[in-house]
Amino acid sequence: MRVPRFLRAVVLALALLGLLTVVASRARAAPPRPNIVVLLADDVGFSDIGCYGGEIHTPNLDALAAGGLRFTQFYNTSRCCPSRTSLLTGLYAHQAGIGHMTDDFSPMLSDGYVRDLNEHCVTIGQVLHAAGYGTYAVGKWHVTKEIAPDAADKHNWPLHRGFDRYYGTIMGAGSFFDPALLCRGDKAISPFTDAEYQPPAGQPYYYTDAIGDQACRFIREHDEQSPGKPFFLYVAFTAAHWPMQALPEDIAKYKGVYDAGYEPIRRARFEREKKLGLIDPSWDLSPQFGQWDKVADKAWEARGMEVYAAMLDRMDQNIGRIVQTLRDGKQLDNTLLLYLQDNGGNYEATGRDPKENLRRTDHATLPQQPATMIQTQMRPKQTRDGWPVLDGHNVLPGPADTYLAYGKSWANVSNTPFREYKHFVHEGGIATPLIAHWPAGISRKGELERQPGHLIDLMATCVDLAGAAYPKQVDGHDIYPMEGTSLRPAFDGQPLASRSLFWEHEGNRAMRQGDWKLVAKYPAGKWELYNIAADRTEMHDLSASESARLASMVRDWEAWAKRCQVLPWPWKPQYGQPAGAGEKR
Numbered sequence: 001m002r003v004p005r006f007l008r009a010v011v012l013a014l015a016l017l018g019l020l021t022v023v024a025s026r027a028r029a030a031p032p033r034p035n036i037v038v039l040l041a042d043d044v045g046f047s048d049i050g051c052y053g054g055e056i057h058t059p060n061l062d063a064l065a066a067g068g069l070r071f072t073q074f075y076n077t078s079r080c081c082p083s084r085t086s087l088l089t090g091l092y093a094h095q096a097g098i099g100h101m102t103d104d105f106s107p108m109l110s111d112g113y114v115r116d117l118n119e120h121c122v123t124i125g126q127v128l129h130a131a132g133y134g135t136y137a138v139g140k141w142h143v144t145k146e147i148a149p150d151a152a153d154k155h156n157w158p159l160h161r162g163f164d165r166y167y168g169t170i171m172g173a174g175s176f177f178d179p180a181l182l183c184r185g186d187k188a189i190s191p192f193t194d195a196e197y198q199p200p201a202g203q204p205y206y207y208t209d210a211i212g213d214q215a216c217r218f219i220r221e222h223d224e225q226s227p228g229k230p231f232f233l234y235v236a237f238t239a240a241h242w243p244m245q246a247l248p249e250d251i252a253k254y255k256g257v258y259d260a261g262y263e264p265i266r267r268a269r270f271e272r273e274k275k276l277g278l279i280d281p282s283w284d285l286s287p288q289f290g291q292w293d294k295v296a297d298k299a300w301e302a303r304g305m306e307v308y309a310a311m312l313d314r315m316d317q318n319i320g321r322i323v324q325t326l327r328d329g330k331q332l333d334n335t336l337l338l339y340l341q342d343n344g345g346n347y348e349a350t351g352r353d354p355k356e357n358l359r360r361t362d363h364a365t366l367p368q369q370p371a372t373m374i375q376t377q378m379r380p381k382q383t384r385d386g387w388p389v390l391d392g393h394n395v396l397p398g399p400a401d402t403y404l405a406y407g408k409s410w411a412n413v414s415n416t417p418f419r420e421y422k423h424f425v426h427e428g429g430i431a432t433p434l435i436a437h438w439p440a441g442i443s444r445k446g447e448l449e450r451q452p453g454h455l456i457d458l459m460a461t462c463v464d465l466a467g468a469a470y471p472k473q474v475d476g477h478d479i480y481p482m483e484g485t486s487l488r489p490a491f492d493g494q495p496l497a498s499r500s501l502f503w504e505h506e507g508n509r510a511m512r513q514g515d516w517k518l519v520a521k522y523p524a525g526k527w528e529l530y531n532i533a534a535d536r537t538e539m540h541d542l543s544a545s546e547s548a549r550l551a552s553m554v555r556d557w558e559a560w561a562k563r564c565q566v567l568p569w570p571w572k573p574q575y576g577q578p579a580g581a582g583e584k585r
């Protein structure tokens, strides 16, 4: 039967309309680009938060873990500056110019160690801003050597590195009650005369609360001012970096929890990690550092850990406020929240063994300082109301007039079950939790992801999820290609791109290739080799029995070190030279 031509035209038109309708509804159904919130903690070990085995109360992080994905083999780069550099730029830190610290004044400053972000990198802020995201940074920055309040050159400060708004500290550490180089945007401010944020009545200024408050404010104001536009928010807490300072009500929650010392806490964490499936039951627990029965002042020693726990507890409370603000703004469903830590537990002995162990006097002995003063001292000599800041064994850490670290033995507990600490690239220095929570984008609720990942992957993930273009050049300067890979396949239970991962910090070196890890301590330290699947606690060195594999991996590490400006390094001896005078030991 012949179909009249006009009828065929009508059928064709209807079919086209139907097709267009399907296309249009698919376009409507495509989810909008997610907001991305990175929550970074400072100097915290693998086992500290609850959902990674700790007894510290972190219900908000635990809830994110229950509704999202926990990575069991995620890595940082073992120290503040390089980790932040790597996170922000998607490069190995040496490529961006910060292979060591921003305040390293060693004379040899080859390309990998210029102490400032170079012109061959961009930050996630820059890339996502260009892709139409609102971009916000809160908290610790620590990727520039320009740390004077009136620095003429602020080209590596947050507002000049892709962020629309910033509140936080440009320097690496400071008092929680009077932070060093606190800034709003480019301007250094005093927390005590800041018209835009004051703590609730009766509460002191406390940096962790201010960070949380400001993060919530940026989220709310973004919703009001740019509805429908996605945002990137980088929240870099300074908890639980020294000094151990916390609010009394939080410290009180942990009173007595650590009175039995290191061993029972470490053992309990080890057992919980096994129960949670985070570690393999066949792995040995690494040796414990510190003997509780030899500790002379147990109350003082336990107090350090009580305050540390209180600092993380308060951070978690503020993460809860951030999550609630997202929920209130109906943003939580399409926000990717990533929680991670910049390096392992910190063995540095700041304030623990001073020349003089002073005692607190019964009245303030120093002149008051004006509320308007800009604090520039990492370790203030006094509080604003005239109390000298004290360290040593005659003061219990916690209040504003104390400045102490929690010490190597507790850092060893933080890093359960692993060896070593911040600075080093054995697993205790570089293993971090990564919690990824995104209701609309991650279906694997409460699951563990066992593929390795690294800070360099955050840029690649952001570029992928935002549909952003990573630039080849900026202002005529070539930009290094991203080193990482998007984590999105892992969100869907798929394999990540196969690659090797590399580390160097202060001559400590490492590489991951499949299940194998090459690692060495100090510039002249000998290479060790571990099978991480069988022995992630690095207790059984296989370098002698796997000499061919060792040689092959060493060659790969050397090629990476040359390509990524790791070598020549500022340490003695130079790489490959025998141990000698001046070697760091």
Ligand SMILES: [Ca+2]
Pocket: 042, 043, 079, 080, 241, 342, 343
């Ligand atoms: Ca750190």
